[in-house]
Amino acid sequence: DYLTIPMTTAGQGVFEASLPEDDAWQQPGKLEYVYTVNDSGKAVTFPGKVSGSPQDWNHVTAGQYHTVLMPASSPVVIFDPAVDRAALITPQQ
Numbered sequence: 001d002y003l004t005i006p007m008t009t010a011g012q013g014v015f016e017a018s019l020p021e022d023d024a025w026q027q028p029g030k031l032e033y034v035y036t037v038n039d040s041g042k043a044v045t046f047p048g049k050v051s052g053s054p055q056d057w058n059h060v061t062a063g064q065y066h067t068v069l070m071p072a073s074s075p076v077v078i079f080d081p082a083v084d085r086a087a088l089i090t091p092q093q
Helices: 081-087
Strands: 008-011 014-016 029-033 035-039 042-046 065-069
């Protein structure tokens, strides 16, 4: 099931939404989401530009976007050698 969270305009072509402040949204973990654009009575859901809304009984998703929820006090890891080592370019001798 999908939870509907309204978005507001934050500038030209920029939209934003705020997550609810209840405890369920304060837990760290993976967040999977889609967004639906309603225009002139027609809904289109992304990713995939699929006609309709996830609330439609016959909606078929083309996938989901993913992000990770972290507590506000969590550090932001810019470089993790265990993960990023393969992307390093080292000087050749």
